[in-house]
Amino acid sequence: MTQKTKTNVPSTTDIPIGFDALPDSAFVREAELVRSGVNPAGVLPFSKPTLWRKVKDGSFPRPHKLAARVTAWRVKEVRDWINACACTAITGGVERLAV
Numbered sequence: 001m002t003q004k005t006k007t008n009v010p011s012t013t014d015i016p017i018g019f020d021a022l023p024d025s026a027f028v029r030e031a032e033l034v035r036s037g038v039n040p041a042g043v044l045p046f047s048k049p050t051l052w053r054k055v056k057d058g059s060f061p062r063p064h065k066l067a068a069r070v071t072a073w074r075v076k077e078v079r080d081w082i083n084a085c086a087c088t089a090i091t092g093g094v095e096r097l098a099v
Contacts, residue, residue, distance in 0.1 A: 019043045024076035027066065033073065043078070 018041075019028065034051055035042035044051060054060035061077040 019075070019078075022075045024074070024079070026075045027064065027072035028075055028078065029070075029072050030063075033078065043082070 019032070022028070030048060030051065031039060033042055033044050034048050035045060036048075046054075051060065055062055061073060061081055063071045063073050066072055
């Protein structure tokens with residue numbers, strides 16, 4: 001009988017990947033986006049109810065339904081939203097044109 005030996009090397013599924021390291025084509029789930037006690041490193045500075053309120057009112061990208069009980073956002077769409085918010089914050093909500 002062959003016995004498997006356990007190594008201390010984590011599998012690739014055990015290593016958390018930061019949002020910034022994900023390709024634009026990747027999908028992220030709600031739990032990875034919002035900050036919470038479980039995930040203090042979430043990329044969005046608001047709660048789950050606020051996320052869904054923003055989706056409903058159109059101020060945050062709509063998620064994609066990947067399966068019956070799997071909803072996720074494309075990383076590129078979230079990054080674009082974050083960049084748009086950053087630009088609005090910097091310009092004070094006023095579009096500035098180069099002259």
